Amino acid sequence: xxxxxxxxxxxxxxxxxxxxxxxxxxxxxxxxxxxxxxxxxxxxxxxxxxxxxxxxxxxxxxxxxxxxxxxxxxxxxxxxxxxxxxxxxxxxxxxxxxxxxxxxxxxxxxxxxxxxxxxxxxxxxxxxxxxxxxxxxxxxxxxxxxxxxxxxxxxxxxxxxxxxxxxxxxxxxxxxxxxxxxxxxxxxxxxxxxxxxxxxxxxxxxxxxxxxxxxxxxxxxxxxxxxxxxxxxxxxxxxxxxxxxxxxxxxxxxxxxxxxxxxxxxxxxxxxxxxxxxxxxxxxxxxxxxxxxxxxxxxxxxxxxxxxxxxxxxxxxxxxxxxxxxxxxxxxx
Amino acid sequence: xxxxxxxxxxxxxxxxxxxxxxxxxxxxxxxxxxxxxxxxxxxxxxxxxxxxxxxxxxxxxxxxxxxxxxxxxxxxxxxxxxxxxxxxxxxxxxxxxxxxxxxxxxxxxxxxxxxxxxxxxxxxxxxxxxxxx
Ligand SMILES: Nc1ncnc2c1ncn2[C@@H]1O[C@H](COP(=O)(O)OP(=O)(O)OP(=O)(O)O)[C@@H](O)[C@H]1O
Ligand SMILES: [Mg+2]
Numbered sequence: 001x002x003x004x005x006x007x008x009x010x011x012x013x014x015x016x017x018x019x020x021x022x023x024x025x026x027x028x029x030x031x032x033x034x035x036x037x038x039x040x041x042x043x044x045x046x047x048x049x050x051x052x053x054x055x056x057x058x059x060x061x062x063x064x065x066x067x068x069x070x071x072x073x074x075x076x077x078x079x080x081x082x083x084x085x086x087x088x089x090x091x092x093x094x095x096x097x098x099x100x101x102x103x104x105x106x107x108x109x110x111x112x113x114x115x116x117x118x119x120x121x122x123x124x125x126x127x128x129x130x131x132x133x134x135x136x137x138x139x140x141x142x143x144x145x146x147x148x149x150x151x152x153x154x155x156x157x158x159x160x161x162x163x164x165x166x167x168x169x170x171x172x173x174x175x176x177x178x179x180x181x182x183x184x185x186x187x188x189x190x191x192x193x194x195x196x197x198x199x200x201x202x203x204x205x206x207x208x209x210x211x212x213x214x215x216x217x218x219x220x221x222x223x224x225x226x227x228x229x230x231x232x233x234x235x236x237x238x239x240x241x242x243x244x245x246x247x248x249x250x251x252x253x254x255x256x257x258x259x260x261x262x263x264x265x266x267x268x269x270x271x272x273x274x275x276x277x278x279x280x281x282x283x284x285x286x287x288x289x290x291x292x293x294x295x296x297x298x299x300x301x302x303x304x305x306x307x308x309x310x311x312x313x314x315x316x317x318x319x320x321x322x323x324x325x326x327x328x329x330x331x332x333x
Numbered sequence: 334x335x336x337x338x339x340x341x342x343x344x345x346x347x348x349x350x351x352x353x354x355x356x357x358x359x360x361x362x363x364x365x366x367x368x369x370x371x372x373x374x375x376x377x378x379x380x381x382x383x384x385x386x387x388x389x390x391x392x393x394x395x396x397x398x399x400x401x402x403x404x405x406x407x408x409x410x411x412x413x414x415x416x417x418x419x420x421x422x423x424x425x426x427x428x429x430x431x432x433x434x435x436x437x438x439x440x441x442x443x444x445x446x447x448x449x450x451x452x453x454x455x456x457x458x459x460x461x462x463x464x465x466x
Contacts, residue, residue, distance in 0.1 A: 159345060187348045221351055221369065223376040224432045252369040260373060260438035261424055 013070040014127065015135045018116045019062035027054055030112035039104060044095045053088065058109075060084055061138075070134065073141035082145060089146045093153035102150045103143040110139055170196045172203040179280045180209045180242075181273075185218030193229035200233060204242045211283055212237055213276040217248030227262045234267050243268070243283065247276035336394025341382045341410075350379045350391050357393050358404055361464060370442040371404060371462055377435040378408040378458050384429055386412020386456065396461055403444070403463040411455040418448050 018026065031051055060081045068077035085106075092102050113135065121128040170192070173181045182200050200212060214230065216222070234244040246269045249257075257264060270276045278288055289297075339350050354375040358368040375391065382389040389410025396405045415421045422440065427433035436458075440446040445461040 159343075187351075189344050189347075220355075221372045221376055223373050223380070224434045224438065225376075225380060228432050250369075252366045255366055256369045256373050256442065259370070259441045260377075261434045261441065262432065262438075 013065050013131070013134065014120065015113065015117060015131050016062050016065050018113055018120055019058055019065070022116050023055070023058060026058065026112050026116060027051065029115075030054060030058075030109055033108055033111060034105065037104070037108070039101045044092075044097060057081075057084065057088075065138070073138055073145075081142075085142060085145050086149050089149040090153040093150050093157060097150075099147055099150050099154075103147050106143045106146050107139055110136060170199065172199050174203075174207060174209075175213065175277055176281065176284075176286075178207065178209045178284055179211045179213070179277070180204065180207065181213040181215060181277075183215045183218060183273075188219065188226045188229065190225060190229070193226065197229060197233045197236065201236055201240065204237060204240055210242050211245065211280040212242055213245045213247055213273065213280055215248045215273045215276065216246065216253070217250075217273065219248075219253070222253050222257055222260075222262075224260065224262065227257065227260075227264070230264075230267070245270060245276045245279055245283075247271070247273045336392055338390050338392045340388070340390050341379050341408075342388045344383060347376060347379045347383060350375050353393055354391075354404075354406065358462075361395065361402065361404055363404070363462070363464060367462060371406070374439045374442050374460055375406060377439050378406070378460075381435055382408060382410045382412070382456075386410035388412075389455075398463075401463050403461045405459065405461045407457065407459045409455065409457040414452040414454055414456055415448075415450040416452050418450050421450075422448065 031047075031054055034050065034054075035047070064075075064078045064081045068075040071077070073082075089102055114132065117131060117135075118128065121131070170182065170184060173183070175181045180200065180203055182196065184196065188196075200214075203209070204212065214233070216230075219226065230246070234246075237244050244267060246264070246267045249269060249271070268279070270279055281288055337353070339353055340346060341350060351372050355368050355372045358371045363371065379391055382391075387410075389408065389412065392407040392409075394405050394407075396403045420426055422436050423433070424437045425433040436448070439458075439460065443460040443462045445459075447459045448456070449458075450456040
């Protein structure tokens with residue numbers, strides 16, 4: 001009783017004989033039809049691979065039908081086959097097949113099996129119809145399993161790709177001695193922000209840097225989460241003796257930040273990355289001077305008679321005469 | 334534009350919602366600043382759903398009023414709800430270790446803002462930004 005309720009009743013199945021005894025014929029027809037269908041993609045799968053897969057599938061199908069005693073696809077005897085179908089569809093999703101190609105691969109097995117089945121039944125119409133009905137139902141279920149799995153696999157792949165995109169590594173760049181730069185690009189979720197912050201703090205320690213330029217030119221949306229991470233990063237960096245400069249804040253983001261109510265006044269900000277670098281150099285006691293004005297300065301010092309200026313000149317010479325001379329040469333030339 | 338619904342089920346869906354909202358706003362002719370405002374609102378409210386309600390959805394659509402046209406976003410979930418929405422709307426109020434700026438900030442970034450919430454039933458936030466011509 002209970003068996004009847006869970007599954008169709010067991011019965012002898014003649015289609016198994018076709019699958020078992022006429023395997024080679026069957027496979028030839030099936031594979032030939034696949035190759036001719038225009039759906040066979042030799043850039044995705046080799047003919048040999050298709051043959052191996054198809055043989056495995058037919059053998060497992062025959063075994064499952066026999067073991068189930070002719071019950072439907074929900075029977076436990078079909079578990080191994082279901083696993084194989086799952087693997088096949090996942091593999092095909094990765095390779096870039098279309099969902100329909102996946103289903104028609106399974107469904108087309110019918111066209112190879114039925115002519116042989118008709119021959120075997122020798123005009124026993126009643127039995128033939130019942131065998132065909134049974135086998136069609138099985139294939140339909142298998143096709144659905146393929147499609148369902150295929151779609152699931154595709155979704156997983158898409159999600160994975162999205163995740164990969166968000167995790168694009170964020171390089172910490174050494175701009176100058178003791179000056180680091182962190183160009184932030186794309187979407188920041190909490191995990192990526194966390195990874196980024198840790199990378200920056202490590203690099204600060206490693207290089208003994210005192211200034212970090214955080215550039216958000218590549219960030220399209222700032223929200224409380226990103227802002228919160230920025231503020232935390234700046235605070236943590238400060239604790240480690242490094243100051244942060246935020247650059248690349250677009251007018252749209254600036255206005256949005258203000259309305260959102262996020263206070264970035266504690267963070268030193270510059271419009272462009274270049275301004276940030278200039279500021280960072282100044283903060284670390286350096287100046288960016290054009291070679292021309294440096295030449296003029298040097299000339300002034302040389303011609304002035306004052307002792308203190310001479311002293312300054314000698315100090316300047318001790319620090320970087322060669323560079324200065326080089327630059328002066330270049331400007332003159 | 335037909336209204337469309339985007340499922341919010343995992344963190345990556347927030348980025349999807351953001352992109353859809355930006356595309357819709359750009360398509361309607363909103364300025365860059367307005368596009369950024371709306372995208373930020375989408376980011377805040379979608380993240381609240383993922384963070385506090387686990388899953389929900391956002392419906393992106395247009396509204397027409399007299400001669401004006403606007404972009405309307407509805408964020409709904411069947412999460413735990415908010416016992417005191419007035420409190421949740423206050424700057425700095427957070428139960429999740431955030432800045433507590435998501436809800437009040439979003440209200441400042443749009444023209445119309447409505448929050449409906451019932452504990453154990455869920456939360457719905459409806460926002461509209463009108464297009465100025
Ligand atoms: N969809 C929701 N379901 C349940 N509770 C919510 C929901 N949205 C917000 N809340 C509650 O309202 C509080 C305030 O939300 P709000 O977005 O303003 O701040 P936050 O998320 O805590 O921090 P953040 O500044 O990062 O957004 C939350 O801490 C949470 O308790
Ligand atoms: Mg929030």
